[in-house]
Amino acid sequence: MSLLDVAAIKADFPIFAKKMRNEARLVYLDSGATSQKPEQVLAAERSFYSEHNAAVHRGSHLLAEEASLAYEGAREIVARFINGQVDEVVFTKSATESINLIAYSFSNTNKGSFALTAGDEILVSEMEHHANLIPWQQLARRTGATLKWFGTTSDGRLDLSAIDDLISERTKIVAITHQSNVLGTINPIAEIAHRAHLVGAIVVLDACQSVPHFAVDVADLGVDFIAFSGHKMLGPTGIGVLWGRAALLAEMEPFLYGGSMIESVTMESATWAPAPRKFEAGVPNMAQAVGLGAAITYLEKIGMREIHEHESTLTAYALAGLSTIKGLQIIGPLDAIDRGGVISFAIDEIHPHDVGQVLDQYGIAVRTGHHCAWPLMRKFGVSGTTRASFYLYNDLSDIDALVDGITATQKYFKV
Amino acid sequence: MELDSLYQEVILDHYKHPLHKGLSSQMSVQVHHVNPSCGDEITLNLLLDGGVVQDVTWDGVGCSISQASSSIMSDLVHGKRVEEALTILESFSELMASKGSQQGDEAVLEDAVALAGVSKFPARVKCALLGWMAFKDAVLQAESK
Numbered sequence: 377m378s379l380l381d382v383a384a385i386k387a388d389f390p391i392f393a394k395k396m397r398n399e400a401r402l403v404y405l406d407s408g409a410t411s412q413k414p415e416q417v418l419a420a421e422r423s424f425y426s427e428h429n430a431a432v433h434r435g436s437h438l439l440a441e442e443a444s445l446a447y448e449g450a451r452e453i454v455a456r457f458i459n460g461q462v463d464e465v466v467f468t469k470s471a472t473e474s475i476n477l478i479a480y481s482f483s484n485t486n487k488g489s490f491a492l493t494a495g496d497e498i499l500v501s502e503m504e505h506h507a508n509l510i511p512w513q514q515l516a517r518r519t520g521a522t523l524k525w526f527g528t529t530s531d532g533r534l535d536l537s538a539i540d541d542l543i544s545e546r547t548k549i550v551a552i553t554h555q556s557n558v559l560g561t562i563n564p565i566a567e568i569a570h571r572a573h574l575v576g577a578i579v580v581l582d583a584c585q586s587v588p589h590f591a592v593d594v595a596d597l598g599v600d601f602i603a604f605s606g607h608k609m610l611g612p613t614g615i616g617v618l619w620g621r622a623a624l625l626a627e628m629e630p631f632l633y634g635g636s637m638i639e640s641v642t643m644e645s646a647t648w649a650p651a652p653r654k655f656e657a658g659v660p661n662m663a664q665a666v667g668l669g670a671a672i673t674y675l676e677k678i679g680m681r682e683i684h685e686h687e688s689t690l691t692a693y694a695l696a697g698l699s700t701i702k703g704l705q706i707i708g709p710l711d712a713i714d715r716g717g718v719i720s721f722a723i724d725e726i727h728p729h730d731v732g733q734v735l736d737q738y739g740i741a742v743r744t745g746h747h748c749a750w751p752l753m754r755k756f757g758v759s760g761t762t763r764a765s766f767y768l769y770n771d772l773s774d775i776d777a778l779v780d781g782i783t784a785t786q787k788y789f790k791v
Numbered sequence: 792m793e794l795d796s797l798y799q800e801v802i803l804d805h806y807k808h809p810l811h812k813g814l815s816s817q818m819s820v821q822v823h824h825v826n827p828s829c830g831d832e833i834t835l836n837l838l839l840d841g842g843v844v845q846d847v848t849w850d851g852v853g854c855s856i857s858q859a860s861s862s863i864m865s866d867l868v869h870g871k872r873v874e875e876a877l878t879i880l881e882s883f884s885e886l887m888a889s890k891g892s893q894q895g896d897e898a899v900l901e902d903a904v905a906l907a908g909v910s911k912f913p914a915r916v917k918c919a920l921l922g923w924m925a926f927k928d929a930v931l932q933a934e935s936k
Contacts, residue, residue: 397793729829729854729918730798737794746830753830759852760830788794789803789855 380678380686382771388414388674389769400739403777408557408585408718408765409743410607413671417610420670424663431659433636447662450669451652454617457672458602459593464625466618466652467665471584472507474603474618475551477631477655478580479511482549483518484629489578494520497546499577501526501534501563502755503556506748508582508603512551521548528755532559532708539571547577554586554602558747558763559708560691560718562586569598578624584608588675589716589767590684600624606664611671615664618655625651632657675768683768687717690766690775694719697779703791704782707756717766720747723782725791728762734785735762740777796908797915798855805859805902810866815848819933824925826917831857833921837929844868844876847929849922856906856915861922863902873930879903880923887916 386392389412396402404412424446430439432447448462455462468474482492492498498512502525516523524542527535543550550572555562569579579599586592587602588609594602601624606615620628630637630648634657639647648654675683692712698704703724709715723731728744735742745760746753753760764778814821818836825832833851837844847865851858864883868876883903886895891911895904909919 727854727858729831729856729915733797733912733915734794745828750830759832788798 378682378685379689379771380682380768382769385678385769388416390415390418392769396739396741397737398739400737403738403740403774403781405764405766405770405774405778406741406743407588407608407767407770408747408763410613411588411610411767412769413610413612413667414674416674417612417667417670421612421663421667424666429663432662433653443662446666446669447660450665453669453672454619457676458587458619459595460619461622463650463652464619464622466620466625466655467660468616468618468655469614469661470616471582471603471605472616474601474616475508475580475582476511477618478601478603478620478628479515480631481628482515484631488627489624490628492519492521492548495546496521496548497524497544498522498549498551499524499526499542499547499572500551501553502528503534503559503561503749503752504551504553505557505582505584506750507584508551508553508580509751512549522546526552528559528752531710532556532561534561534563536564536568539568543571543575543577545575547572547575549580550577551580551582553582553584554592555589555716555718556708556749556752557585557718558720558749558752558761560715560720561709562714562716564714565597565599573598585716585718589687591680594619606668606671609668609671610674611668612661612664614661615668617668620651622651625655628655630654630657634658636660678768686768687766688712690770690772691715691717691719693772694764694766694775694778697775698782701779701782701786703786707758707761717770718763719765720761720763722758722761723786723791726785726789728760730789731762731782731785734788735778735781738777738781738784740781742778797912799905799908801902801905802855802859805862806855809858809862811848811869812850812862813848814850815846817846818848819936820929822925822929822932824921824928826853826857826921828917829854831918831921833857833861833925835861835922835925835929837926837933839873839930839933842873844871844873847926849925851921853921854915854918856909857918857921860903860906860909860919861925863906864922864926867901867903868926873934877927877930880927883923884920886910887919 428442430443581602583604587604607613637657732744743763831853835849838846
């Protein structure tokens with residue numbers, strides 16, 4: 377149990393100076409959707425545009441050289457952060473694009489590791505965000521492969537009881553979330569990856585909710601690809617990451633074709649640059665990549681272990697506080713073990729939209745709705761939930777405000 | 792509090808005791824609409840006869856605004872000629888697009904004027920329109936049969 381110096385951290389985030397409705401302070405509990413940005417990230421983006429702006433990897437002038445160094449420097453920061461190799465880090469515009477990139481690469485070839493045909497199986501889970509479900513549904517539709525999934529237990533854990541049936545010689549892809557964006561559940565990835573590799577399947581990890589919040593080491597996890605987005609980890613929007621094993625990236629077909637991704641071009645054909653360049657067609661989101669580098673530097677300065685401990689403390693405190701509210705059900709694990717700082721809940725007789733609306737009057741920002749995980753909502757028999765998610769700039773007083781706000785909401789709706 | 796302009800007493804009454812909720816077996820057409828941003832759903836049965844809305848029943852899940860609005864709408868169009876019902880719908884759509892600048896004509900909209908405050912909350916306008924858009928779609932489908 378330890379907490380960060382939140383007052384000092386908040387001072388780095390200009391948005392916390394903003395007055396919300398009714399002059400309330402901002403209680404930001406929606407980092408699972410997107411995080412706020414520190415001055416250091418804003419300054420890095422501004423500095424790129426005001427001092428170094430040029431199209432990377434082209435041009436012979438000083439600015440082009442500086443821009444390329446800054447962009448490639450960001451790639452090195454990302455690689456070190458997740459313990460991967462520099463050439464294994466592909467910049468995309470979002471985690472959604474990262475996952476689609478892999479899925480389309482399976483459609484763009486019919487050879488080697490990326491061959492997929494009728495009779496093959498793609499395995500996902502019931503707790504996937506739509507971004508790690510629909511690309512695979514569509515890939516199955518295009519190729520004739522079959523989509524299968526792990527279920528969820530009633531306490532919000534991944535149901536591994538059918539793993540022996542679900543992972544078989546037919547399994548070619550296992551695409552799974554590291555941490556559920558609804559339940560907060562952290563899944564046993566190393567175990568699943570081990571089982572998947574025994575049958576030669578490729579393992580894709582949606583790390584959007586994990587990489588921002590605790591140390592993720594791709595070598596330890598044993599997965600083949602991970603996807604995450606910059607904007608959920610203090611970085612700008614418009615920048616995502618795909619990390620993949622070098623051998624697989626070398627074999628993988630590109631998904632977007634155009635400038636920068638080529639080795640040689642004639643009127644009839646073209647060959648590709650080595651990874652990661654062959655996956656980065658067009659002038660990339662350079663300032664955003666640099667901003668992501670600054671965000672990681674900021675997170676590393678505070679320490680991922682410290683951030684994780686801080687959020688674990690907040691989560692345990694929030695689970696205890698919320699469980700005192702009559703008529704409130706937590707949807708997801710009730711303990712803080714293998715669980716991140718995301719708590720979804722339902723309140724008797726009050727729809728999540730109405731909860732969110734009343735909380736907004738107190739300056740409390742939460743997410744309401746299906747959280748892009750509609751199948752999971754159906755599983756738990758709700759149309760949506762209210763979700764509070766925590767980050768390094770939250771403290772215990774934010775959770776007290778949430779608990780008080782929910783009580784006030786129940787009073788307002790007379791339930 | 793600003794909130795009271797959104798959640799007027801009449802809205803909370805309709806939310807707790809919705810009218811015409813529960814699908815009837817007699818209908819000309821059934822439609823199903825969803826609000827993809829929040830997952831709210833409505834199924835609506837329309838019975839149209841001789842150019843008159845003989846019956847509108849509905850069922851679904853949603854927030855207080857969508858449920859109250861569907862309740863108010865179904866009661867309002869009940870027994871009206873189709874042209875008149877569509878005029879009311881136009882008037883309500885205009886009110887919802889007014890960003891808080893209109894109060895609504897009570898002679899036309901009756902209880903629906905209580906939803907005027909919703910137009911100040913852009914994220915909630917779609918909630919208020921869910922049932923109305925389902926009704927409009929049902930009318931179009933019934934007429935093209």
